[in-house]
Amino acid sequence: MNEAIRQVLSDALPTLKDPRIGFVTVTGVEATRDLEHATVWVSVLGSERERERTLEGLEAAHGVLQSRVARELRLRRTPVLAFAYDPAVERGVRMTKLIDELAPEGPVTKTDDMQAVVAALREHGRFLVTSHEAPDGDALGSMLAMELALRRLGKDTVMFLGGPAPLPGEYRFLELHERGLRRERPADAAERVLVAVDCASASRVGGEPGLVELAPFTINVDHHHDNPGFGDVNLIVEGASSTGEVLADVFRELGVELTSEIAEALYIALVTDTGRFQYANTTPKTLRLAADLVEAGADVHRVFQGVYENVQFAKLKLLARALDRAQVFEGGEIVVSHLLRDDFEAVGAAEPYSEGIIDVLRSVEGALVSALIREPPRDGAPARKVSLRSSVDEVDVSAIARKSGGGGHREAAGFSSDLSVEEITEFIVREVATQVGTAAER
Numbered sequence: 001m002n003e004a005i006r007q008v009l010s011d012a013l014p015t016l017k018d019p020r021i022g023f024v025t026v027t028g029v030e031a032t033r034d035l036e037h038a039t040v041w042v043s044v045l046g047s048e049r050e051r052e053r054t055l056e057g058l059e060a061a062h063g064v065l066q067s068r069v070a071r072e073l074r075l076r077r078t079p080v081l082a083f084a085y086d087p088a089v090e091r092g093v094r095m096t097k098l099i100d101e102l103a104p105e106g107p108v109t110k111t112d113d114m115q116a117v118v119a120a121l122r123e124h125g126r127f128l129v130t131s132h133e134a135p136d137g138d139a140l141g142s143m144l145a146m147e148l149a150l151r152r153l154g155k156d157t158v159m160f161l162g163g164p165a166p167l168p169g170e171y172r173f174l175e176l177h178e179r180g181l182r183r184e185r186p187a188d189a190a191e192r193v194l195v196a197v198d199c200a201s202a203s204r205v206g207g208e209p210g211l212v213e214l215a216p217f218t219i220n221v222d223h224h225h226d227n228p229g230f231g232d233v234n235l236i237v238e239g240a241s242s243t244g245e246v247l248a249d250v251f252r253e254l255g256v257e258l259t260s261e262i263a264e265a266l267y268i269a270l271v272t273d274t275g276r277f278q279y280a281n282t283t284p285k286t287l288r289l290a291a292d293l294v295e296a297g298a299d300v301h302r303v304f305q306g307v308y309e310n311v312q313f314a315k316l317k318l319l320a321r322a323l324d325r326a327q328v329f330e331g332g333e334i335v336v337s338h339l340l341r342d343d344f345e346a347v348g349a350a351e352p353y354s355e356g357i358i359d360v361l362r363s364v365e366g367a368l369v370s371a372l373i374r375e376p377p378r379d380g381a382p383a384r385k386v387s388l389r390s391s392v393d394e395v396d397v398s399a400i401a402r403k404s405g406g407g408g409h410r411e412a413a414g415f416s417s418d419l420s421v422e423e424i425t426e427f428i429v430r431e432v433a434t435q436v437g438t439a440a441e442r
């Protein structure tokens with residue numbers, strides 16, 4: 001177990017963005033038998049001052065690191081991590097092994113390219129800023145924030161989101177169209193550096209296939225753990241609540257001032273991707289950033305009213321249909337519902353109106369996993385789209401989604417399918433049962 005924790009932490013440390021954290025190596029972990037506490041021994045290259053600052057940075061990040069350990073090792077109880085300087089390293093003990101690990105053939109962190117991303121944004125002059133198909137608040141808020149930041153740098157920049165679906169109504173107050181969003185690919189797209197924010201895979205970029213291939217250069221900024229790094233430069237911060245949170249760091253590095261408009265766009269990304277600061281991805285850093293954004297002029301109440309108190313009546317009626325069809329499996333551990341194409345038509349709902357229904361399903365007592373199967377009300381769409389949510393560490397819904405060609409996060413994922421509602425339901429129930437069974441055997 002000690003070695004497993006050490007491995008997770010070693011992988012996690014390079015993704016931390018705290019400037020205090022220097023060149024640090026985890027040399028050992030000693031967890032107590034009951035897994036309540038763990039001492040994490042680290043060595044730090046540099047002066048005593050750098051060592052102290054690194055330890056401060058690690059202390060500050062202990063919550064994020066702890067939840068990562070719990071998630072990756074699927075622990076019911078997570079040891080409280082205490083960081084300590086390992087004096088043994090100075091005496092050369094364990095060093096050979098560690099040097100081997102740091103050798104160039106070791107894993108290269110493609111996800112930690114802050115400087116490369118910043119340099120690319122600085123150097124180039126013309127940009128196409130985009131996000132993923134079926135955009136959510138993080139996608140739209142991050143896209144807008146990036147666009148505004150590039151404009152402040154005096155760049156020639158265009159926001160673009162293709163695809164047939166209208167934008168979700170709760171983001172109408174962002175006035176993206178008025179602010180220059182294009183739904184048709186600009187004629188000069190092939191000459192613009194593509195900036196993809198919050199896109200977990202190349203195929204989701206811009207709501208239109210082939211955009212990444214077309215671009216002369218692609219900058220990929222994201223927080224999805226399964227992002228393969230499809231850009232020419234990539235900054236993928238798995239521990240970040242939202243892409244908006246990653247962008248705040250990028251803008252600081254770029255020296256872009258947080259205007260009230262940029263701050264509000266980032267705040268929308270944060271508040272929506274954290275479920276109003278209540279999901280497990282909400283960290284002290286997220287909350288501090290939220291405070292900074294409010295200080296910089298983000299209007300909390302305006303965003304609340306815009307995003308959450310602007311529900312179309314048809315959306316309410318669509319929710320009613322989904323709730324009416326909800327079923328529980330495995331003694332209530334799995335809640336599944338579905339929406340047929342006819343449902344959308346009968347209540348006059350557009351495709352994005354089904355967003356958020358899954359969160360109502362997952363709130364059911366005893367539910368570990370919730371799923372919403374829906375038939376997109378448009379031609380050319382896959383027959384069925386499935387959203388999955390997990391409320392526990394033991395179940396990784398992105399693994400289930402990947403088995404069907406989808407993807408996402410451990411706690412939120414999705415896939416498309418041509419199978420029937422019944423077949424999809426059976427598949428989900430079976431996969432969850434397998435994962436829960438595996439976790440129980442540990």
Ligand SMILES: [Mn+2]
Binds near residue numbers: 138139198243273
């Ligand atoms: Mn996101």
